[in-house]
Amino acid sequence: MGKQVKYLLDESQIPDRWVNIAADLPGEPLPPLNPGTGQPLGPEDLAPLFPMGLIEQEVSMEPEIGIPEEVVDAYRLWRPTPLIRARRFEKALDTPAHIYFKYEGVSPAGSHKPNSAIPQAWYNKQEGVKKLATETGAGQWGSSLALACEMFGLECEVFMVGASYDQKPYRRAMMETWGASVHRSPSKLTEAGRSQAEHATGSLGIAISEAVEVAVASEDTKYALGSVLNHVCLHQTVIGQEAIAQLEMAGEYPDVVVGCVGGGSNFSGIAFPLLRKKLKEGLDTRFVGVEPSACPTMTKGVYAYDFGDTVGMTPLMPTYTLGHDFVPPPVHAGGLRYHGVAPILGALVKEGLIEAQAIPQTEAFESAIIFARAEGIIPAPEPTHAIQYVINEAEQAKQEGDERVILFNLSGHGHLDLAAYQSYLSGELVDLEFSESEMNRALESLPEAPSVA
Amino acid sequence: MGKQVKYLLDESQIPDRWVNIAADLPGEPLPPLNPGTGQPLGPEDLAPLFPMGLIEQEVSMEPEIGIPEEVVDAYRLWRPTPLIRARRFEKALDTPAHIYFKYEGVSPAGSHKPNSAIPQAWYNKQEGVKKLATETGAGQWGSSLALACEMFGLECEVFMVGASYDQKPYRRAMMETWGASVHRSPSKLTEAGRSQAEHATGSLGIAISEAVEVAVASEDTKYALGSVLNHVCLHQTVIGQEAIAQLEMAGEYPDVVVGCVGGGSNFSGIAFPLLRKKLKEGLDTRFVGVEPSACPTMTKGVYAYDFGDTVGMTPLMPTYTLGHDFVPPPVHAGGLRYHGVAPILGALVKEGLIEAQAIPQTEAFESAIIFARAEGIIPAPEPTHAIQYVINEAEQAKQEGDERVILFNLSGHGHLDLAAYQSYLSGELVDLEFSESEMNRALESLPEAPSVA
Numbered sequence: 010m011g012k013q014v015k016y017l018l019d020e021s022q023i024p025d026r027w028v029n030i031a032a033d034l035p036g037e038p039l040p041p042l043n044p045g046t047g048q049p050l051g052p053e054d055l056a057p058l059f060p061m062g063l064i065e066q067e068v069s070m071e072p073e074i075g076i077p078e079e080v081v082d083a084y085r086l087w088r089p090t091p092l093i094r095a096r097r098f099e100k101a102l103d104t105p106a107h108i109y110f111k112y113e114g115v116s117p118a119g120s121h122k123p124n125s126a127i128p129q130a131w132y133n134k135q136e137g138v139k140k141l142a143t144e145t146g147a148g149q150w151g152s153s154l155a156l157a158c159e160m161f162g163l164e165c166e167v168f169m170v171g172a173s174y175d176q177k178p179y180r181r182a183m184m185e186t187w188g189a190s191v192h193r194s195p196s197k198l199t200e201a202g203r204s205q206a207e208h209a210t211g212s213l214g215i216a217i218s219e220a221v222e223v224a225v226a227s228e229d230t231k232y233a234l235g236s237v238l239n240h241v242c243l244h245q246t247v248i249g250q251e252a253i254a255q256l257e258m259a260g261e262y263p264d265v266v267v268g269c270v271g272g273g274s275n276f277s278g279i280a281f282p283l284l285r286k287k288l289k290e291g292l293d294t295r296f297v298g299v300e301p302s303a304c305p306t307m308t309k310g311v312y313a314y315d316f317g318d319t320v321g322m323t324p325l326m327p328t329y330t331l332g333h334d335f336v337p338p339p340v341h342a343g344g345l346r347y348h349g350v351a352p353i354l355g356a357l358v359k360e361g362l363i364e365a366q367a368i369p370q371t372e373a374f375e376s377a378i379i380f381a382r383a384e385g386i387i388p389a390p391e392p393t394h395a396i397q398y399v400i401n402e403a404e405q406a407k408q409e410g411d412e413r414v415i416l417f418n419l420s421g422h423g424h425l426d427l428a429a430y431q432s433y434l435s436g437e438l439v440d441l442e443f444s445e446s447e448m449n450r451a452l453e454s455l456p457e458a459p460s461v462a
Numbered sequence: 463m464g465k466q467v468k469y470l471l472d473e474s475q476i477p478d479r480w481v482n483i484a485a486d487l488p489g490e491p492l493p494p495l496n497p498g499t500g501q502p503l504g505p506e507d508l509a510p511l512f513p514m515g516l517i518e519q520e521v522s523m524e525p526e527i528g529i530p531e532e533v534v535d536a537y538r539l540w541r542p543t544p545l546i547r548a549r550r551f552e553k554a555l556d557t558p559a560h561i562y563f564k565y566e567g568v569s570p571a572g573s574h575k576p577n578s579a580i581p582q583a584w585y586n587k588q589e590g591v592k593k594l595a596t597e598t599g600a601g602q603w604g605s606s607l608a609l610a611c612e613m614f615g616l617e618c619e620v621f622m623v624g625a626s627y628d629q630k631p632y633r634r635a636m637m638e639t640w641g642a643s644v645h646r647s648p649s650k651l652t653e654a655g656r657s658q659a660e661h662a663t664g665s666l667g668i669a670i671s672e673a674v675e676v677a678v679a680s681e682d683t684k685y686a687l688g689s690v691l692n693h694v695c696l697h698q699t700v701i702g703q704e705a706i707a708q709l710e711m712a713g714e715y716p717d718v719v720v721g722c723v724g725g726g727s728n729f730s731g732i733a734f735p736l737l738r739k740k741l742k743e744g745l746d747t748r749f750v751g752v753e754p755s756a757c758p759t760m761t762k763g764v765y766a767y768d769f770g771d772t773v774g775m776t777p778l779m780p781t782y783t784l785g786h787d788f789v790p791p792p793v794h795a796g797g798l799r800y801h802g803v804a805p806i807l808g809a810l811v812k813e814g815l816i817e818a819q820a821i822p823q824t825e826a827f828e829s830a831i832i833f834a835r836a837e838g839i840i841p842a843p844e845p846t847h848a849i850q851y852v853i854n855e856a857e858q859a860k861q862e863g864d865e866r867v868i869l870f871n872l873s874g875h876g877h878l879d880l881a882a883y884q885s886y887l888s889g890e891l892v893d894l895e896f897s898e899s900e901m902n903r904a905l906e907s908l909p910e911a912p913s914v915a
Contacts, residue, residue: 014538086838117838159835179880185887385539385570424877431635
């Protein structure tokens, strides 16, 4: 041993711009559509929900977008995040591969989510917004937005999926510590909530409807989303930019870049800056997005226009989908339980620039235990999927006797997800089957829209 | 804003020696005594419990002790830890004081405890020990030792206080993730446990008895303790040494150094290297140890020889004590619920080199909320006590219009303690009274021993 494991940057090296991969795509991206008119969406369609600063980012084709100084100042609380050479993990796997991970779990909320929550709160604040409403499932996004709102003096109202609200009181306590008000969804506070009162456990779809209703009902309240949209993926690109600088310190460059994919924000964050570099410099880096085999959007879904939410309130977006009312099985990686994927990421998968893999959760947790025992960090359930794929690559490197360099994004820690580990360790965790027939049923209700083939 | 907040060291700056403050004390320290003979303890008295490498450190008068290279390598997983200028906290307090904190919550277990767990596991491994037995209350120490044992290939058996075992399944899941076996104490595995089966909730005293019994019963099993002893305080001095180097980067030096005190290990860790510097260079730095007013060992206890555990199995140690069978009220800061304090720290308080303050838990949590909303980090219940005292100092700085520099040790995060925050935020948290009459009862059973006056 005795060799460096952490590659740290100075605060002055926090990126001062975000990478907008939309500028690198061949041709114009397919536009989102107004579900009422079937016409491409204009900024005015989004204005009730988002401030213009974010809407401009959502549709921008500029290759880079500057990061406001106050946002960089807030990033200083935890950024730059470390890049870590997983030497003990390599040894545990007995692999010649060099494994690096970017660790986003050092943020206050414990994941990459504040990278977007901070600028979202800031842009809203600039336009006089007083309150942000949002939904949260497992709680990573809700807690990140709670912190961001507290930092910029905004109110924050979070509709938390009922089942999570009951099972994860700690996430709720975290949000309340940061000053947010948290409601169990379905609540009695909204029409949407009251109309769904019979759903004892709630769902992300209902919680989104409640948050959107609150935002639309009030002039000085807007809505915030933690993944899927272009501006969210954009904000996350600080991850990959830092990783490039840190890999230079290490004197290596990855052959393969790995991340888990739910809505796609953490994967986009690490991948897009390296993808731009690949396209510009003609490198042969591979990019692999890993999803749960119980919710295999990219590997088994169809590429089509669909709603972003379950109840069909959002614009139509062109992407991979299992059908907007497909209800993913309750895997522990709550952040990966999404029927779609960010349109920009979907387009890159469609173009063949990004590979997709699906992993069952028992294998993901088995891999996480190996990682936690070697490196000390207990990963959140979501990035355990990336770790399982990394082990596959490391094993192949061993068989082929090559020293390939693997980079993955460890998007968060699992301190508030230890019940999932307990379930695995006690032998109770099982794999949940993906139902093709359920997907086929859900795909029958795809909205009418142009073909994207 | 726009000013640096984090001061980071390179891995090459992890200290390569520990600071042994015993060498700086005026005169010889009072020896621990064998409770059977009343004679000063010899190494042979400790040999059934600890390896010789640690016993030598326990009695050493050398000013510095080298850190083994493999221990430094394990420290690399999270050390050096950041020193952070709490600019947003200063702003929230509207104080001219400069507030710095050393953040030990970045360790895998979430506190400073691995700083000693790692070397304890290593020294045991060197002497052929196969298994370590220990007790844990809230779980910080048990999880740190679980990780350390995993890293050096030792078995780890943890007796966890029954009430915590039931209330904190997440800490148990963390220990099991790192490969430890965890028993609810009182257990049926030991004589001590079986004899105390009527104690439904258990106690730290019973758990210690169980772990000691397991260690003594087997040739290749030893016992490990997470605080109080000289070698544990010694290991923690990596904290203060790093802080000195980081304060140099910041171009400042503290007027006052603050930490919470239970057994005393995190406070010793940050204070001792700066105390040596004060003594050598004639500085006028103040040092303040902060304890809960429900368990005011240093501010209301007596200075006397007493047992380190509740049931009276350990050597007699000269220190401040509330009586070894004093049962502290169930404050949320489980790590501060100890009837005594490290003898070396007690001697420094007695000498007037360290001040002691007691803080009620409601004020501590009130302060923690201010801190968490400003800096993003949610502190463990223990260091909230230090934060409350820091606010007092910052307030005084404001009244006196001086820019005093305050350094405190943020010994851990509160991700596994959010139930305590929930209790505070819901208005259910109350202050628990310290009972003088209960202390007086407990002090009546002080063992016969020489006076220490």
